Amino acid sequence: MTTLRGLLDARCAAVPDAVAVEPAGRPGEGTTWTALRERARAVAAALVRDGVAPGERVVLVARNDTSYFPILFGAGLAAAVLTPLNWRLAGDEIAAMIDDSGATMVLVDEPAAAALAGVLADRPGVRHVVVLGTASGDVRSFDDWVGPAEDPQRPVAPDDVAFQLYTSGTTGRPKGAMFAGTNLAVLVDDIARAWGFRDGDVSLVAMPLFHMGGLAWALAGMARGARAVVVRDIVPTDVLDAIEAHGVTTAFCVPTMLAALCAVPGIDSRPLGLRQMIYSGSPIGEDALKRAMVALRCDFVQIYGLTEATGAFAQLSAEEHREGGPALTSAGRPYPWTELRVVDPESGAEVAPGVVGEIWTRSAQNMVGYWQRPEETAAALTPEGWLRTGDLGRLDEAGRIHLVDRAKDRxxxxxxxxxxxxxxxxxxxxxxxxxxxxxxxxxxxxxxxxxxxxxxxxxxxxxxxxxxxxxxxxxxxxxxxxxxxxxxxxxxxxxxxxxxxxxxxxxxxxxxxxxx
Structure with missing residues (x-):
């Protein structure tokens, strides 16, 4: 499955009337795969009509919403590259990323449209602004903007960039990490299987879709037959209500969200029905982890990775969580299709097991590179294809990764x-x-x-x-x-x-x- 078109067409052929996505808190208002494809074709037709060229970036600044998916797949059908941005950032930061992307088309939700009105007006390269909601002035609403549901039939190769995500910028200015169809294939074929998705699952999509954690989780589940329940705002009681109302079976959270959910009074008595909880993103104390396992009453799986590796490349299994012990302090083992080295950060020489060094990984998951940043791409990816994660860690005798810290935080x-x-x-x-x-x-x-x-x-x-x-x-x-x-x-x-x-x-x- 090396293209977004291929994924969309495969699901429509297999389960045309199955619900692909639905908004949290509104059971029964989902979008089927057939309806999603029709909407995606309408988006693609509008992009082509408005002069978006193959390979051109299309910026989206919006909170989580089911409209994200026809835009993502529509960009794929138009051979364009969806570039979702973090709506929480300040206007000048968003402006810098729009300029960096070279996008001429920007889609925003209503809150972002109001917050970024001046920013968008000052971008001479932006020819089109579309609001996902009520529009005014020189901008158009999404419903007025989309074209007839006609597939432009633009060809897309596996090596073409499928989407672009900007890194968080916690250690410097954000960079546009590019992901091709080859990255997508590993995500929906291999990683999705490792995450334990089952046909008929209901997946909670609560992490932001402008980040790899949200996008990868959503696509992996959808590709494996899971219905995606999209959470717009993380309000712990509302999230628990959505898990109950939609019959959510599998979810992905970061530790801070887990802690917030577990702090809701009465969580122990809620009939949640979760089968598994996948977590990642930041360290979690062993006591906090055990409390969450008791409160949510399901299997827990930890994943470890980073944006530039299309998300996770290592995993600590549910069995190891149940067994407890030293394994709980690890980040798990690398996936079978990934290579991993622990090296001296200065020399690049591999270190012995148990010795702390920088973690490097190599697989088809590794990004294409950073958009228009050849020097920074070369700093992240070696000529041999190794991705320097910037994380320090060691391997134990069982081959599990024990993270020590970010190299820059030492x-x-x-x-x-x-x-x-x-x-x-x-x-x-x-x-x-x-x-x-x-x-x-x-x-x-x-x-x-x-x-x-x-x-x-x-x-x-x-x-x-x-x-x-x-x-x-x-x-x-x-x-x-x-x-x-x-x-x-x-x-x-x-x-x-x-x-x-x-x-x-x-x-x-x-x-x-x-x-x-």
Missing amino acids: IVTGGENVYPAEVERVLAQHPDVAEVAVIGVPDDRWGEAVKAVVVLQAGSTPDTAGIIAFARGRLAGFQSPKSVDVVEALPRTATGKVIKPTLREPYWRGHERRIH
Whole structure:
């Protein structure tokens, strides 16, 4: 299945009247595969009519909605490249990505249309703006814009770019990661099978569709016969209501969302009916994981990967979750079709099992490259096809990956390396700590000092000295935080990852040596 057209046509041939997608909270209002194809053809016809060339980027700035899918498949039928953007970003950040993409066509939902009115008016390269809702002025509504449902029959090759996703930008300006039909094939044929989708599943699509976590999860499930229930806004009680009302059997969440769901009063008595929960995106404490397993009463599977690898390339199975033990602190084993190396970050030489190094992976999952960024593509992908993940970790004797941290988040204090994720895992076990992020801050004696930034459990009294003592009883002295700051919330990306540069910035302001 190397094209979006191929996926769409295959599902229409197999199950034309089955529901492909439906909005959360509105059971019975779904779109069948046949209706989805008709709508996609109407989108494709409109794109061709308005001069969108093969390979041209089509930008979408919108919250999760079922309209995403006719736009995605419609772009595929027109041989264009859908480029969904993070609607939560500031206007100037979105403007930079629109300019970078070179898009002449921008589709926005109503909130984004209002927020970006000035931005879109100032983009001379943008010839067409379409609003997914009520439009006014020089822009058109989606229903007025779409053309007759006529397939333009533009050819698409497996090596052509199918979609483009901008990286979160937590370590620099966002880059457009390109994914071809060959990447799509691994996702819907291999990864989808590893994720355990079954024909007739009902899949909760709650993660943002501008991110690989949302897009990959949705497409993988749909390709394997799952009905996608699309969540627009993550309100924990509403999500649980949707799981019940739609009969959701499988879902993908990040740890912060899991914690929010498990905090809803009465969750233990809800008849949820979940078969499995897949999770990823950021570290989760063992106690929090066990609480979620009890509350949701289903199999848990952890996946590990990154955008540039078309999502996950390693997995910790449900069986290993049930067994517990040391495996729960790992990110699982690489998929059979992927190669994995742990290398010295400086030399690129492979290190021995158990030794910490940078994780590299090679498979047909790896992205084509970054849009119009040859130097940054070369920095991410070796000539031999290895993707440098930027993650530090080690392999245990069973071949499981144990993540240590992001290479750029490493703290060097008094000549010793401290990996924040290791400290965070310990502090997450403190009964008063709800969330934690560990960073390095400037220190005249040690160069950097370890600082913990925590969000407390509701009702807890701040006791920073107690938190430090808790860490010192479980970590080496140089690893333990020298200070603790208590905050109301940690800055996070849309997919739940803590934005550490934002946390570090106030402490490093005015220092020549910056840790980013």
